[in-house]
Amino acid sequence: MIELFYADTPNGKKISIMLEEIKFKYKITVVNLNKGEQFNSKFRSISPFSKIPVITDHEKKISIFESGAILIYLAEKSGKFYDKKNRILINQWLIAQVAHIGPFLGQHHQFHHYNPGKSKFGEERYFKISKSIYKDLDARLEKSKFLAGDEYSIADIATFPWIARHPIHDIGLKKFINLSRWYEDISKRDGVIKGFDALKNGIKIPKI
Secondary structure (H helix, E strand, O other), X not given: OEEEEEOOOHHHHHHHHHHHHHOOOEEEEEOOOOOXXXXXXXXXXXXXXXXXXXXXXXXXXXXXXXXXXXXXXXHHHHOOOOOHHHHHHHHHHHHHHHHHXXXXXXXXXXXXXXXXXXXXXXXXXXXXXXXXXXXXXXHHHHHOOEOXXXXXXXXXXXXXXXXXXXXXXXXXXXXXXXXXXXXXHHHOOHHHHHHHOOOOOOOOOOOO
């Protein structure tokens, strides 16, 4: 049994989508970020930076923090979405998501959507970077069906929930033909649909 310590954020959705895709039995323990539950000592014992997601594999009696590490662990455990012959490329696109795509789109969310008007510099900086991320992903997907080649992988699973916030990015996903094609293809996957609504609140994947 996998226990997923979860909040309904792009990073949380990465793992619920992965668990649905590999069809592992799991349970969700919600961490209420608004109430500061991520800072309690029990949670910090498995998440030293007070961040979700974290998983505990009760069969192996091990906890793993950081979404990229969790995806790799689940991919290796299941034997899915992490082709041995293509791991160097998958790792590059996975790390690009956790180190670049997610952090910068996250800052764009903060300045542009949640706290507009507080920092013109911040709004302009992260809007520009976010638009470049869309362009760079679109350029990659012009040459490749998925981010790491012809096969769907954990790199796509990691990236998708961040692009799924495109309605608050105000960049215009539909202007990026290849990125839109990729987004729509992944949106139709049963595991993605279920994992996106992990708490069964009726949350739908945003359309383009």
